[in-house]
Amino acid sequence: MSNLSDVFNSAAAIAKGMSITFGEMFNPTITDHYPDAPPVFQERFRGAHVLQRDENGLEKCVACFLCAAACPADCIYIEAAENTDTLRISGGERYAKVYNIDYNRCIFCGYCVEACPTDAITHGHGFELASYNTSTLIYRKEHMLAPIPEGAHFPLKAEESSEPAGH
Ligand code: SF4
Ligand code: SF4
Secondary structure, X not given: OHHHHHHHHHHHHHHHHHHHHHHHHOOOOOOOOOOXXXXXXXXXXXXXXXXXXXXXXXXXXXXXXXXXXXXXXXXXXXEEEEOOOOOEOEOOOEEEEEEEEEOOOOOOOOHHHHHOOOOOEXXXXXXXXXXXXXXXXXXXXXXXXXXXXXXXXXXXXXHHHOOOOOO
């Protein structure tokens, strides 16, 4: 009796699998015409990183080093510096004076993104990273910084940035 139910279950599993196969056969084929047209990415695609700014144009990175600590490939290099009375770069006490990612080593695991407490580092959709020259695969902060939002007053003086929102 159990042999009969095994056969029945196997046949049902095969029929279920084949129904998906046949269903897909009659769906339209989707082809990206890259490089003639840009490819379409899912939102979750993990491409080259972007260092984000807040709505005032301040860098979200506060140089806490958590992303570097979480990186299993040891490919993030950061040098921290203090914001001063005359020049504020980030919303915190410190900012990343140097922020490098070595794409020779990055495995696009996303651990750095998950570790970041300020949502400063995210994966963008940039994917054209291949190069014959490995030295070009070390991306500096300047490569990765998001543009300053339109209308933002940047760089802000420290006293200006500490004013309550709306002033
Ligand atoms: S995606 Fe992974 S390997 Fe790449 S920098 Fe982030 S933590 Fe490191
Ligand atoms: S990107 Fe995020 S986790 Fe990395 S140093 Fe900056 S604030 Fe910290």
